[in-house]
Amino acid sequence: MRVSSLILLSLWGITHLMPAHAMPVFARYYKQQYGYMPSCHACHTEGGGTPLNNYGKTFKDNGKTLAAFGKMASLDSDGDGIVNSLEAQAKANPADKNSTPAKTGNWLDLASLIPKEVQALFPTIRAWLPKDAVLTATDIATAKTMGASLSMADENTIYIPVENQRPAGTALIFPAQYQGKTFFLLMATDKQLKITQIKVMNATEVPAAKSSSVYGKFVGMAAQSVPAPSSKDLDAAITQAVKNAGVLLYVRLKGA
Structure with missing residues (x-):
């Protein structure tokens, strides 16, 4: 399923900055191997930026x-009795035991590409434009001048809700690091890229992240203008992760 070209042209004038069919590097590898672009659900539990599933691990x-x-070809990552390569070749999800060559399911449909938590942030939205944020060397250098440390490993999927053929905001799921452990956050913005919400997606490794009071401080800030942290505690780790995510949004959507 594709969103109309009119919607593509309305997205902040970004079609010249971000290729319409851009893919993060690992999805490009998958396409090179199997001939089609996979859903993020091939490697992630709930879409791009969420924890890895068994196939992703x-x-x-x-x-x-x-x-x-x-x-990995001869392995059976989802335990359904069919090896990974046969599932992938048949456009079945090698990470989901309910998706098989005989019944592939809708894992490649656009509706399945939008994580449920993201959809819940925009309950009235029925159209989406997932855009893969592929970082160039220029993007990474620009981000550094803005106080964000990005690399190609930070390539991600930006979820853009579309209303009346115009973008209504953005959402991004991204990892944060604290004392060598990873947890995941979800950020939503309005169409001007001002932060409207930050919530914890998964903090199994860092449970204390769930009770931090820092999230509310970001609401109303321009995504690219989150101040750099001045300490090294958990709130600082959250702040740096939010800053990196905000700058990622900005350089890919605004062409800084």
């Missing part, structure tokens, strides 16, 4: 390269 353990797919 195996991909990571095998080096996160094109060659990793060959090493």
Whole structure:
């Protein structure tokens, strides 16, 4: 399913900045191996930016390269009795036991690409434009001048809700790091890229992240203008992660 070209042209004038069919590097590897773009659900539990599922973990353990797919080909990551390569070749999800070559399911449909938590932030929205934020060397250099440390590993999916053929905001799921452990946050903005909400998606490794009071301080800030943290505690780790995510949004959507 594709969103109309009129919607593409209305997105802050960004079509010249972000290719219409851009993909994060790992999805490009998947397409090179199997001939089609996968959903983020191939490697993530609930869309781009969320924790890895078993297939994603195996991909990571095998080096996160094109060659990793060959090493994983004879494995059965989802335990449905069908090896990964046969499922992927049939456009079934090798990470979901309910998706098989005989019944692939809707994992490649646009509606399935939008995480439920993201949809819940925009309950009246019925149309979405997921855009893969592929970072260039210029983007990374620009982000550094803005106090954000980004790399190609930070490539992500930006979820854009569309209303009346115009963008109504953005949402991004992204990781944060604290004392060597990872947790995941969800940020929503309005169409001017002002933060409207930050919430915890998954904090199994850092439970204290759920009770932090820092999230409310970001509401109303321009995504690219979150101040750099001045300490090294958990709130600082959250702040830096939010800053990085906000700058990522800005450089890919506003072309800073």
